[in-house]
Amino acid sequence: MTYRAGWIHFTNVAPILDSLILPPGVSAMTGVPTEMNEALLSGRVDIANISAVEFIRNAGTLEALPDFSVSVLGPVYSVNLFHTRPLEGLRRVALTSQSAMSVALLEVILRERGLSPTLERAEGDAETLLAQGYDGVLRIGDSALREWYGVVGPLTPDTTMTSLPHAGRGITVTDLAESWFELTGHPFVFAVWAYHKGNPPPPGLIGAMRTARRDGLGHLADVAQRHSRRLGLPVRVVQHYLWNFRYHLEAPDRLGLREFAAKAVPGHAELKFGPRPGDAVTSREPV
Ligand SMILES: C=C(O[C@@H]1C=C(C(=O)O)C=C[C@H]1O)C(=O)O
Incomplete structure (x- = not known):
């Protein structure tokens, strides 16, 4: 059966998505955040980078990838x-x-x-x-x-x-x-990659996403150049915009996410994340 991915396709996700090669058996669609939130919650897609607040509101049924986020520490510009x-x-x-x-x-x-x-x-x-x-x-x-x-x-x-x-x-x-x-004083997490508990992405998809992110961040000048033309903005503005993001849901990002959850969705269920790279389940994947 096909595993269906949904991507918010804003420029801030380009360093991950632009060079993503979907493994066999995975399809993808795109949309704005509220569309992807709805697509995941209604089951039209199996995984999506959704608004972090929807992940928090639905923490009882959703889980998120442990090492993917769209976060910033300080200004985001968008x-x-x-x-x-x-x-x-x-x-x-x-x-x-x-x-x-x-x-x-x-x-x-x-x-x-x-x-x-x-x-x-x-x-x-x-x-x-x-x-x-x-x-x-x-x-x-x-x-x-x-x-x-x-x-x-x-x-x-x-x-x-x-x-x-x-x-x-x-x-x-x-x-x-x-x-x-x-x-x-914390980072702000805008998006996480969430899926319904019991329906995690195939390891091949997570591996492909990690490979694509390494490639995108390693060639950020090219990504910025491409998108500056599309956006009609100077390259240095787009490059600064992109290198300012935190894409790995690291400990400071999780602190910010938990702080936001406490303020915005009091009484939410515990936030759950899949196994981290290096844990037994994903140890065969490139990190
Ligand atoms: C920072 C941004 O983050 C996006 C904003 C979202 C929202 O507002 O619900 C959801 C996902 C993020 O990727 C942006 O696109 O400007």
Whole structure:
């Protein structure tokens, strides 16, 4: 029987997915985070990189690969609240329906600051929605990265990219992963690769994913070059964006994930991960 994989195909997963060669017996489809969350939970796919908050909410039935994540320590550049008033003055915030994780993260950040603006689902780019009367717009993924650069760019050759939140054109960009770091000092885990307990991916798929990640991270300049053309962004911006991610769900990432789980989904079931590379079950796989 075919094992069905579902991939969120944002640029931040390119260092893993671009050179992935699926082993025989594995199929793949792609979509935005909320589509992949739904596809995994409804059983239309067997494994997917899903919003970490859905993994936490469904921890009773799901398990995650032990060494794969989309995480950052500090700014992420592509999970952004674009706003025209200070956070304390926000009244109406538009939320993208593509994302579960960023909405849950925004709720935690607002709650920690004692803020409770009206949150509404609304689609469109940040500047259009701001012009329509929203004073905050939450955006994720490639379009959020492009819109961030549209607000703060162009970077000059001596600009460093380490001082968010950024502002420009009357708009402030609050990077939610940076807000999380300021709040907790932990990395923020956006995605994990989850599957239903009892239905783990074939070892050949996990091995192929590890090989692809090693290849992608080893050739990051090429990945950045390719995607900078597609995104219409300078190569150095895309390269910085990509090398800033943490793809291995290491101990600090797990700490951040657990901290987020405690804040966002109190009473959740224990988070379960598959065997780590080197454990008996996967010891035949390349690491
Ligand atoms: C950092 C990002 O992470 C993605 C954002 C997700 C979400 O918002 O639900 C889910 C998976 C991540 O890969 C991004 O795409 O901007």
